[in-house]
Amino acid sequence: MALDFVYELGLASPLKFSIGYVDKRLKFVEYKYDSRAITGASVGVLALCVILALFGATISNFFVYFFFFAGVILSLTFYIYPVNIVYSQRLIEYTEEMLKAIMRIATFIQMNQSMEYAVLNTTKELRGTLKTQFQDITNQLRLRKKNTLGEVIEEYTPIWNAINPDFIKSFKLLETASLSTEEDKAKIIDEVLETLIISYHTAGKRFAEDLSNKAKTLIAVGVLFPIISLMLLPLVSVFLPTLIQGTLITFVYDVAFPTFILLMALDFSSRRIQVNTINLKESPFYKPLPKPLFIVAAGIVVIFAIPGILQLISIDPTNMKREYLFPSIFFVWLLGMGVATGILIITYNYVRKHASLWHEVDETERDLPHLLQTFSTYLTLNMSVESILPEVVDDYKTHGFGSHPIVKFFSMLVHKLKVSKMTVLELTHDLLPKICPSRKLTNILSNIISFTDISQESAAQATKMIRKQTISIYELDDYIKTLLAETVALINVTTAFLAPILSAAAVLMSLAIVKSLTFISSVLEGIQKSFGSSDSQITKLQLVNIEEIIAPTILTVVVSIYLLEMILVLSLFQSNVKVGNDSFQLAKTINASMLGWFIYSVILLGGHVIAIQYLFESVLST
Known part of the structure; x- marks a missing residue:
């Protein structure tokens, strides 16, 4: 795993501590690290960034904000990844394994095998948490800790009931079938499988209907509301310049909103009925991406970020006009472009490396x-x-x-x-x-x-x-995918088109508002001069003071980071909803969704040249 070394360091950190709720979750899904490693890594990176921020204060205030927000984002990432993302994905796999287990047990019972023998042989074909639970059941039977299978599974009944009640019902009916006559056995098994499939059909339909409304809520809260509010920020900062600060909007839009939306997306998608998902890591031909590729991607991010960081460091409050020029916007845009390029390098190579293997597995199955x-x-x-x-x-x-x-x-x-x-x-x-x-x-x-x-x-x-x-x-998998097709299409359109267009519009609108107010002020002053007023007699309206308004370069960085976070979160949501926990499809979805970044870039840079420079500086100035 990519973050293993981080959690290894977390285990060695003196800042680690235990959280019972987290330990319970991670133990259930068999995650290799406990809460001490998670908190050690999360608190450790935050403490490190705070120390770097204190040292950075001796150079520039920019480094204070940069390291502080980097620390908050990394700290949340190291905590959320295992506790929410991994947990949700493995819970989806757990319900899929339950369906496989019942069908395999039914096959052995049909062949006149005992329930104990069926459970023992089914264990070999399972994976994850359910495999561990079945292994414990067979070990208890082998060691005669309890006399019957029914007594052994009593301790797992509350767990299975909480996650999938139909599983334990089907399991107990198959127990009954194993003790029945040939005629009754076949009838019970057919009824069990039919009932289970119908149950998954019903659950899939309810999930699709519920998710359709939740996806709209997610898009409204996570995309529309933040971006529309970003459009109004410059206007608000005209009246409340001391409140609307770069640090505040960075925290709200690049930390608070994305974290909240990620948790919502994971909560919604964890209820997805997954029955037929390809797990490439189980294939003997699967090979992870080489580590040097990640180093190259990180290097590109750093190189692209240098012009933007230098631009932000050199912001002069007495010369804010520079922040409205195209070169300034371009330099800070490069910061986001570096991150986008790094993501594209990793996802493109992952898809390219594993495409033929995924299609082989898919074609075979x-x-x-x-x-x-x-x-x-x-x-x-x-x-x-x-x-x-x-x-x-x-x-x-x-x-x-x-x-x-x-x-x-x-x-x-x-x-x-x-x-x-x-x-x-x-x-x-x-x-x-x-x-x-x-x-x-x-x-x-x-x-x-x-x-x-x-x-x-x-x-x-x-x-x-x-x-x-x-x-x-x-048939069940196709049925669920058909039900979710409309929701998937909505998420796809939002990720690739709606979010990028609105994000670019937010930056351009903020520039246009400031430019418009500045232009109106100069026109009104010009009208006074045309009536013979001297410079001392002219009333300085100053509808807007650009020195007090948040700089467009800062706003561009905030919006760019926010858009990239939304692309990643919505891609994860879309992939989980569409196919379940499939790493190849997730990489493919992210790679395709990065089209949104390029749409944003074209509108942002092209709009600045056409609307801002040409309209305000060429046409209106005449």
């Missing part, structure tokens, strides 16, 4: 129903798995899908079967996890092949049941 249908057909014909594998490869090639990922690793399995003495079961345990891009397919094939030890008929029956479950999950 999307073809699961067809593959399972093929397997069940050949198993019904009493063919061995060793004979089925080459037949599957030939079927794909015959129908023009020779380049399909399934053909690639199935061909490797067939070749290994021919040149080695390993059985197909050994290959699925040892070789398949290394060559198959999808962990889901690896687990399914391992299950099917293990059922052939019982009988071909049992394996065929299990394959048909897994196929039915897979189709149900895909």
Whole structure:
């Protein structure tokens, strides 16, 4: 993880302390660090920045504000990331694993296996918190700490009820099914799975309806209100110059608002029903981005920031006209451009590096129903798995899908079967996890092949049941995505177009208001001169004193940082809502949403040249 070294330092910090609420959250989602590491890192970076701010005060007041706000933002980031972002994403994964667990248990029960055996084998296919809970259940049964499975799961019942009541209901019904006759067993299992899918359908529909209203609230509170208020700041500062200060608006718009919106977004998206999400980190071919790339991105941010920092340091209250010139606006714009470029470098390279892998996993898993249908057909014909594998490869090639990922690793399995003495079961345990891009397919094939030890008929029956479950999950996933399509489109339009346009308009409007008031003052003074008034007789109206108004360069920095924060927050919100916790789709969404930054830049810089310089300095001055 990118922040591991920060939390390692936090553990060594003397400023660390424990927070029970945070420890409970982090322990539940199995985060590797506790609250002491989080608070140590958060308080430590804040203390460091305060010390740097005190030293910076000897050079310029700019460094006082810079290090103070940097400290607040970094401190909040180091705290919010594990406590809110990681927690929300892993909670989404937890509910997805619950659906998988019930379907796998149902398959084993259908094959006349005991509930204990079903739970034991399902544990191998799970991940995260639910896997740990199932491991504890199987360990307690193995060590005979409690006599029955029902007694063991009693301690987990309140936890499961709080997060997904349908899971514990389905679990207990499957317990009943395992003790029933063949006829009743099949009926109970069908009813359990049907009820569970309907429950997820209903929950997905309610979530989509609720989220639609909440997304509008998020956009209104997080985008429209802050930006419209930014437009009015220069006008307000005319009447309240001592109140509207750069430090205040920086804290409000770059710290308070983004933090509040991030927490809202995470709270809303954590209720998303996730049932079919690709986790690239589970693939054997996944490789993280090289660390030098992050160093390059950070270096670009620093280089681009230098002109803007020098511009802000050299602000002269007695010569504020300089802050309204295009070069001044351009220099501070470079500060935001550096951050945007750094983000683009990381997200673009992540998407480029993992695009083919993600599509391979997606293509493989999307073809699961067809593959399972093929397997069940050949198993019904009493063919061995060793004979089925080459037949599957030939079927794909015959129908023009020779380049399909399934053909690639199935061909490797067939070749290994021919040149080695390993059985197909050994290959699925040892070789398949290394060559198959999808962990889901690896687990399914391992299950099917293990059922052939019982009988071909049992394996065929299990394959048909897994196929039915897979189709149900895909239909549910498509249904949820369809319901959320309108909300996703609204967030996308806001991120890429509405927020950038309004942000640029806020800066230009503030410039236009000041320029207009200054122009009106000069025109009225000119009218007095035209009536023969001498300089001593002219009434100095001074509708606006630009020395008392917040400098447009400062406003540009505030708006630029705010826009970048909104792009990141809304991209995270959009990705979580659209597909769930998928790191590739998140990077892709952020990369696409950065279009908003360039729209903002074109309007800001182009608008300054056309509207401010040309209109006020060329046309109106004549």
